[in-house]
Amino acid sequence: MSHSEARERVLQAAERLFAERGYTAVTVKDIAAAAGIHHASLYHHAPDGKEGLFVEVMTRILERHRAGIADAVGAGGEDVRAQLHGIAAWMLSQPPMDMIRMALSDMPAIDAASANMLAALAFEAMIVPIVRVLYDARGRGELLQGDLGNIAGGIFSMLQGLHTLPEAYLERSRQEMANELIDVMLAGMKAR
Amino acid sequence: MSHSEARERVLQAAERLFAERGYTAVTVKDIAAAAGIHHASLYHHAPDGKEGLFVEVMTRILERHRAGIADAVGAGGEDVRAQLHGIAAWMLSQPPMDMIRMALSDMPAIDAASANMLAALAFEAMIVPIVRVLYDARGRGELLQGDLGNIAGGIFSMLQGLHTLPEAYLERSRQEMANELIDVMLAGMKAR
DNA sequence: GTCTATATAAAGATAGAC
DNA sequence: GTCTATCTTTATATAGAC
Numbered sequence: 001m002s003h004s005e006a007r008e009r010v011l012q013a014a015e016r017l018f019a020e021r022g023y024t025a026v027t028v029k030d031i032a033a034a035a036g037i038h039h040a041s042l043y044h045h046a047p048d049g050k051e052g053l054f055v056e057v058m059t060r061i062l063e064r065h066r067a068g069i070a071d072a073v074g075a076g077g078e079d080v081r082a083q084l085h086g087i088a089a090w091m092l093s094q095p096p097m098d099m100i101r102m103a104l105s106d107m108p109a110i111d112a113a114s115a116n117m118l119a120a121l122a123f124e125a126m127i128v129p130i131v132r133v134l135y136d137a138r139g140r141g142e143l144l145q146g147d148l149g150n151i152a153g154g155i156f157s158m159l160q161g162l163h164t165l166p167e168a169y170l171e172r173s174r175q176e177m178a179n180e181l182i183d184v185m186l187a188g189m190k191a192r
Numbered sequence: 193m194s195h196s197e198a199r200e201r202v203l204q205a206a207e208r209l210f211a212e213r214g215y216t217a218v219t220v221k222d223i224a225a226a227a228g229i230h231h232a233s234l235y236h237h238a239p240d241g242k243e244g245l246f247v248e249v250m251t252r253i254l255e256r257h258r259a260g261i262a263d264a265v266g267a268g269g270e271d272v273r274a275q276l277h278g279i280a281a282w283m284l285s286q287p288p289m290d291m292i293r294m295a296l297s298d299m300p301a302i303d304a305a306s307a308n309m310l311a312a313l314a315f316e317a318m319i320v321p322i323v324r325v326l327y328d329a330r331g332r333g334e335l336l337q338g339d340l341g342n343i344a345g346g347i348f349s350m351l352q353g354l355h356t357l358p359e360a361y362l363e364r365s366r367q368e369m370a371n372e373l374i375d376v377m378l379a380g381m382k383a384r
Numbered sequence: 385g386t387c388t389a390t391a392t393a394a395a396g397a398t399a400g401a402c
Numbered sequence: 403g404t405c406t407a408t409c410t411t412t413a414t415a416t417a418g419a420c
Contacts, residue, residue: 006385021297025216027413040416041386049415100356101293105213146376147369154373157353158346164292165345177339181346184338188380198403219395233404235397242396 007045009035014046015057019097023054023106054106055114059121065094066125073133080137080144081186087130088159088178096163099126099156130156144189155185199237201227206238206249211289215246215298246298247306251313257286258317265325272329272336273378279322280351280370288355291318291348322347336381347377 013034017026028050032039046053068090076083099122107115130152138144158181162174170177205226209218220242224231238245260282268275291314299307322344330336350373354366362369 004385021300022214022217022293025214025297025301028415029413037385038387039414040388043415044385050413096296098290098292098296100290100353101214101297103358104288104290104356105217105293108213109217146372147364149363150369150372151376153353153357154350154376157349160292160353161345161349164296166295171341172339177342180338180342183384184343184346184377184380186380187383188376188378191379191383192375196403220397221395229403230405231396232398232406236403 004045006035006037010037010042010045010053011057011060014053015061016095018054018057019061019095022098022101023050023109028053051110051114054110055118058102058118061094061097062118062121062125065091066121066129068094069126069129073129076133078136078140080133080142081183083133084130084155084182084186085179087133088182089175091159092163092174092178097160098164099160127152127156142190144186145192146189151185151189155182196237198227198229202229202234202237202245203249203252206245207253208287210246210249211253211287214290214293215242215301220245243302243306246302247310250294250310253286253289254310254313254317257283258313258321260286261318261321265321268325270328270332272325272334273375275325276322276347276374276378277371279325280374281367283351284355284366284370289352290356291352319344319348334382336378337384338381343377343381347374 010031014026014031017030017034028042029039031053032042035042042053043049046056048056069087072086072090073083076086102122103119107119131149134144134148134152138148159178162178162181165174202223206218206223209222209226220234221231223245224234227234234245235241238248240248261279264278264282265275268278294314295311299311323341326336326340326344330340351370354370354373357366
């Protein structure tokens with residue numbers, strides 16, 4: 001069971017669909033169809049069914065985010081602006097996700113223990129690194145004013161919003177828009 | 193059918209549940225239970241079923257937002273900061289909503305024409321007023337730099353993120369945190 | 385590993401009594 | 403206006419052939 005080409009196709013299809021539309025809006029038939037197999041065959045690769053599959057792929061996504069964001073932060077050296085632009089680039093390189101929907105809609109629909117685990121992992125993988133980048137910059141003497149936890153959450157929310165903005169509304173690349181929003185926030189933290 | 197106390201209970205229950213958890217995660221049984229009636233009785237008040245009810249209550253929510261935001265903008269006079277703080281106060285006074293989930297998950301699950309109508313109404317009711325507030329301030333000579341459409345979207349995303357942040361993570365009131373985020377953005381727009 | 389067939393349960397919806 | 407009863411459809415899941 002553990003590793004096969006077909007199983008990987010199932011996991012990738014599930015990742016994309018669950019991240020984009022959420023737990024309740026996606027059916028196992030949707031996933032099987034996207035993976036190119038009959039929905040009964042899906043249970044061969046995911047014996048714990050829809051909920052087990054959801055927990056597995058969300059864990060995978062969040063672990064990958066943690067690693068990708070950590071790399072982006074490292075590549076930014078000691079420049080908070082470069083670090084935040086790097087985090088934005090990483091997030092925009094991944095399938096869009098909606099943490100609000102995860103918290104409000106997906107989590108209540110699954111087993112409580114799994115929900116708590118995923119919520120903690122999401123916080124650790126995506127919010128904490130941004131908070132840390134801001135605190136480290138302040139620690140180096142940069143004049144970043146304000147409640148850094150609040151501001152980190154704000155930056156994260158803006159990046160997610162941008163990521164899921166329909167193409168039709170885009171005049172520039174998402175990366176350019178993300179960088180502008182980050183720059184406005186940084187300038188504001190210094191200016192107040 | 194048009195007006196009754198019971199129908200209003202159904203609409204209010206549907207508003208809260210749909211706005212919070214989304215179209216697919218809410219069942220008609222959930223709504224009926226929250227309204228204190230049997231789920232069969234719900235069809236007396238909502239003859240067009242779940243989808244008709246969803247379109248009706250989302251329209252209602254968005255119309256109310258349009259009016260509430262317009263009032264808040266008017267009450268802020270010609271002070272862009274007061275206007276944005278007022279918009280935040282209004283949004284925080286209403287049940288939390290998740291526009292990302294609406295776009296990615298709810299809209300694909302309903303009739304395309306209704307989806308387009310709701311998407312346009314949401315944009316008109318919630319994004320356009322913020323854009324207008326920023327452009328008007330710039331028109332009055334305030335030095336607001338940057339892509340105002342992009343920045344308006346960023347402010348909106350931050351407000352939604354804050355609104356749906358679980359109580360456990362709050363050290364201050366949401367209103368204080370929202371005002372801080374707005375102030376950082378404004379200072380950044382002036383400083384760059 | 386994948387399918388057909390089938391079981392089970394849940395959800396949306398309608399009919400009709402009260 | 404609300405209920406019980408019922409119908410239909412859809413979704414999750416399993417059994418077993420190939």
